[in-house]
Amino acid sequence: MSLPPILEGRGLHVRAGSSPAVRGVDAAFQAGEFTAIIGPNGAGKSTLLRALLGLSPLEAGEVRLEGRALAAWPRAARSRRVAYLAQGETLPPDTRVRDVVSLGRGAGDWKWGLIPTRPWTEADEAAVTAALERTDTRRFETRRVAELSGGERQRVSLARALAAQPALLLLDEPTNHLDLAYTLDLLRYLRCEVAGGLGVVAVLHDLTLAARADRVLLLHQGQVLAEGTPAQVLTPEHLRASYGVRVSVTEHAGRLLIIPEDG
Numbered sequence: 001m002s003l004p005p006i007l008e009g010r011g012l013h014v015r016a017g018s019s020p021a022v023r024g025v026d027a028a029f030q031a032g033e034f035t036a037i038i039g040p041n042g043a044g045k046s047t048l049l050r051a052l053l054g055l056s057p058l059e060a061g062e063v064r065l066e067g068r069a070l071a072a073w074p075r076a077a078r079s080r081r082v083a084y085l086a087q088g089e090t091l092p093p094d095t096r097v098r099d100v101v102s103l104g105r106g107a108g109d110w111k112w113g114l115i116p117t118r119p120w121t122e123a124d125e126a127a128v129t130a131a132l133e134r135t136d137t138r139r140f141e142t143r144r145v146a147e148l149s150g151g152e153r154q155r156v157s158l159a160r161a162l163a164a165q166p167a168l169l170l171l172d173e174p175t176n177h178l179d180l181a182y183t184l185d186l187l188r189y190l191r192c193e194v195a196g197g198l199g200v201v202a203v204l205h206d207l208t209l210a211a212r213a214d215r216v217l218l219l220h221q222g223q224v225l226a227e228g229t230p231a232q233v234l235t236p237e238h239l240r241a242s243y244g245v246r247v248s249v250t251e252h253a254g255r256l257l258i259i260p261e262d263g
């Protein structure tokens with residue numbers, strides 16, 4: 001019997017500006033599963049993530065978190081279950097790294113934006129330390145954000161999201177700014193967390209990375225063009241239809257390689 005989804009969107013229609021950006025998408029995300037969302041620029045990937053988080057108003061459809069309508073969840077409880085790392089997230093430049101990561105523990109827990117609604121505990125401290133360690137950011141935890149490189153900031157953003165100890169982690173292009181070593185580290189880390197039960201949904205542009213997910217959702221013009229295992233989705237036909245590029249797909253050492261033939 002399959003597990004119920006942590007987060008589920010049914011019949012989602014979302015407008016961005018004056019045009020429809022997501023058109024009739026169904027998507028469900030489980031614990032212990034790594035889903036890659038792929039598709040060309042403007043396909044609606046970020047808009048879909050934002051809609052699933054309740055950050056973009058729905059024109060039609062419904063999002064349910066653990067079986068309950070998203071709108072019925074208090075904001076703080078919702079952000080403890082589902083953490084989000086936005087594309088190009090900007091962090092407060094004068095804030096120290098550890099304090100930024102600590103924000104992940106209390107998202108939405110501030111009354112009138114000023115007064116914490118619950119005391120800071122040892123469990124909070126331990127979760128922050130663990131998130132710093134897992135992202136290899138603890139060694140500069142006392143530095144200010146303004147003193148970090150783009151890749152280091154990206155890892156601090158990830159640490160902030162992880163500090164919430166969510167059931168599901170939504171990441172929008174998390175490998176932006178990361179060098180090859182940290183990209184592979186991130187992937188290894190995510191795989192390890194997924195094995196421990198975390199659900200991960202990542203918007204990825206690198207199809208070779210997407211090929212290492214459990215499941216791939218290919219968006220094209222706001223609709224799901226294909227969904228399934230990497231081998232089912234990452235076919236020359238699907239990639240030609242969505243990206244307009246001819247590719248060949250081969251297997252090397254048990255992994256799919258996508259090689260563009262044009263150009």
Ligand SMILES: Nc1ncnc2c1ncn2[C@@H]1O[C@H](COP(=O)(O)OP(=O)(O)OP(=O)(O)O)[C@@H](O)[C@H]1O
Nearest residue numbers: 016017018021039040041042043044045046047048
């Ligand atoms: N604020 C906005 N106002 C108007 N149109 C928007 C807005 N945000 C997004 N769009 C449009 O909605 C569509 C989907 O955008 P979205 O950012 O979801 O795509 P994406 O697949 O994440 O793209 P990318 O790979 O370039 O990040 C695009 O056509 C985009 O131009």
